[in-house]
Amino acid sequence: MTTHETGSHAAPDSEAADTEARIFEAALRVFARKGKDGARLQEIADEAGIHRPLLHYYFRTKQKLYEAVAAHMFGQFLDSFDAPSHDGPFADVLRAFIDHYVDNIREHQNMAKWMVAENMAGNPFLGERLAAAFETEGSPQRHMEEAILRATERGEIRPVNQKQLMLTIVSACVFFFIQLPTVKMLNPLARDDFDAFVEARKEHVFEVIYYGLASREEVADA
Amino acid sequence: MTTHETGSHAAPDSEAADTEARIFEAALRVFARKGKDGARLQEIADEAGIHRPLLHYYFRTKQKLYEAVAAHMFGQFLDSFDAPSHDGPFADVLRAFIDHYVDNIREHQNMAKWMVAENMAGNPFLGERLAAAFETEGSPQRHMEEAILRATERGEIRPVNQKQLMLTIVSACVFFFIQLPTVKMLNPLARDDFDAFVEARKEHVFEVIYYGLASREEVADA
DNA sequence: GTCTATATCTCGATAGAC
DNA sequence: GTCTATCGAGATATAGAC
Numbered sequence: 001m002t003t004h005e006t007g008s009h010a011a012p013d014s015e016a017a018d019t020e021a022r023i024f025e026a027a028l029r030v031f032a033r034k035g036k037d038g039a040r041l042q043e044i045a046d047e048a049g050i051h052r053p054l055l056h057y058y059f060r061t062k063q064k065l066y067e068a069v070a071a072h073m074f075g076q077f078l079d080s081f082d083a084p085s086h087d088g089p090f091a092d093v094l095r096a097f098i099d100h101y102v103d104n105i106r107e108h109q110n111m112a113k114w115m116v117a118e119n120m121a122g123n124p125f126l127g128e129r130l131a132a133a134f135e136t137e138g139s140p141q142r143h144m145e146e147a148i149l150r151a152t153e154r155g156e157i158r159p160v161n162q163k164q165l166m167l168t169i170v171s172a173c174v175f176f177f178i179q180l181p182t183v184k185m186l187n188p189l190a191r192d193d194f195d196a197f198v199e200a201r202k203e204h205v206f207e208v209i210y211y212g213l214a215s216r217e218e219v220a221d222a
Numbered sequence: 223m224t225t226h227e228t229g230s231h232a233a234p235d236s237e238a239a240d241t242e243a244r245i246f247e248a249a250l251r252v253f254a255r256k257g258k259d260g261a262r263l264q265e266i267a268d269e270a271g272i273h274r275p276l277l278h279y280y281f282r283t284k285q286k287l288y289e290a291v292a293a294h295m296f297g298q299f300l301d302s303f304d305a306p307s308h309d310g311p312f313a314d315v316l317r318a319f320i321d322h323y324v325d326n327i328r329e330h331q332n333m334a335k336w337m338v339a340e341n342m343a344g345n346p347f348l349g350e351r352l353a354a355a356f357e358t359e360g361s362p363q364r365h366m367e368e369a370i371l372r373a374t375e376r377g378e379i380r381p382v383n384q385k386q387l388m389l390t391i392v393s394a395c396v397f398f399f400i401q402l403p404t405v406k407m408l409n410p411l412a413r414d415d416f417d418a419f420v421e422a423r424k425e426h427v428f429e430v431i432y433y434g435l436a437s438r439e440e441v442a443d444a
Numbered sequence: 445g446t447c448t449a450t451a452t453c454t455c456g457a458t459a460g461a462c
Numbered sequence: 463g464t465c466t467a468t469c470g471a472g473a474t475a476t477a478g479a480c
Contacts, residue, residue, distance in 0.1 A: 053476080127404035161426060171393040186385060201389075210434050275457085276465090
């Protein structure tokens with residue numbers, strides 16, 4: 001589930017559906033920025049370009065609006081871990097995962113912020129649901145972890161704790177989106193040409209994680 | 223500045239200072255969890271075990287309380303990037319930085335959450351101040367970046383963009399603290415023995431970033 | 445479906461007794 | 463320095479005209 005289902009107020013002429021969608025998208029942004037309690041309905045209404053009472057007309061209460069937003073975000077959250085399942089050289093699998101994952105987060109930055117806000121608030125829901133998904137053998141969320149296990153068993157890569165590695169990859173791919181204002185201050189490329197920065201970041205993350213920093217001769221000695 | 227300066231209400235018998243400190247520490251936690259707007263004075267008062275009006279007695283307004291908290295957090299924020307300046311083999315410098323940095327964030331998890339909340343809200347302040355610190359030659363915040371540059375110039379490590387690398391190291395060291403509820407659900411060790419998990423994580427981050435994943439023979443070929 | 449007006453409630457802040 | 467009581471502002475929610 002990645003798209004917001006329009007409610008019972010949908011109109012054929014699409015004007016109403018458009019208003020509802022604009023409210024919903026504004027809510028995605030504001031809830032992501034401020035969290036559930038910090039968000040203000042006035043701010044959502046302003047960003048949607050509508051008057052506040054319309055918000056109640058379409059979603060009745062702040063609680064219900066948040067629930068609709070959270071359900072939407074949660075669908076994107078699970079989808080983001082889907083890795084294309086393929087079984088080539090591990091370098092290719094890793095590169096494809098980083099590419100796919102970073103692109104997904106770039107498209108769903110509000111979801112990433114919402115996920116972080118939920119965890120900072122101490123809410124265990126996301127962890128519980130993700131753990132359940134990871135326990136299901138062959139689930140899309142497990143493809144990457146299984147690829148790591150196969151690669152270590154084959155000796156294709158050196159032995160590594162696959163949970164720690166997943167955490168490192170995800171951290172390197174997500175954290176800079178969460179910290180964008182600071183990243184843009186420290187890195188001119190992120191400010192001037194964000195897409196180019198994102199592509200450079202994908203390449204850097206792949207190279208550091210796959211090859212590491214040590215000069216080749218030094219690693220050969222080790 | 224890493225400790226909260228007690229206000230003008232300090233009493234010699236330390237009862238008052240104790241109450242003020244308990245309010246302040248509760249405020250650190252609640253503002254970290256919920257952000258400035260999401261935090262409720264009632265929640266802070268409950269966590270401090272006091273009645274709400276006492277909060278106003280010591281800090282007058284929510285705004286002033288937040289400013290005191292933010293000043294405290296900001297001091298910790300700048301301190302966290304201080305790297306012990308030494309010039310041994312890069313492997314040692316990297317290991318020391320990871321060790322120092324992770325220990326610091328473990329001791330100041332509220333600061334890390336606050337930093338993330340500020341960035342998610344779009345506040346440029348942290349980025350501006352950190353950028354200023356990074357531009358000052360020889361500042362403690364720049365020691366690590368300078369160590370990376372020296373190591374690449376010497377051929378001690380392969381060529382790498384030092385800003386991207388700093389971002390990767392910081393991401394790998396901080397993100398799991400921000401995502402603790404999820405990490406604890408996915409990783410039994412993080413739940414059962416958190417300190418052991420943190421030590422294992424330091425080691426993993428060092429090894430992946432320094433040596434990478436590729437098997438030693440494969441890297442020697444590359 | 446959208447607007448104006450208003451009711452209701454939560455939260456921040458103050459007054460005053462002790 | 464701490465409590466009870468209360469005020470006033472700001473936020474959510476509803477009523478009713480158009």
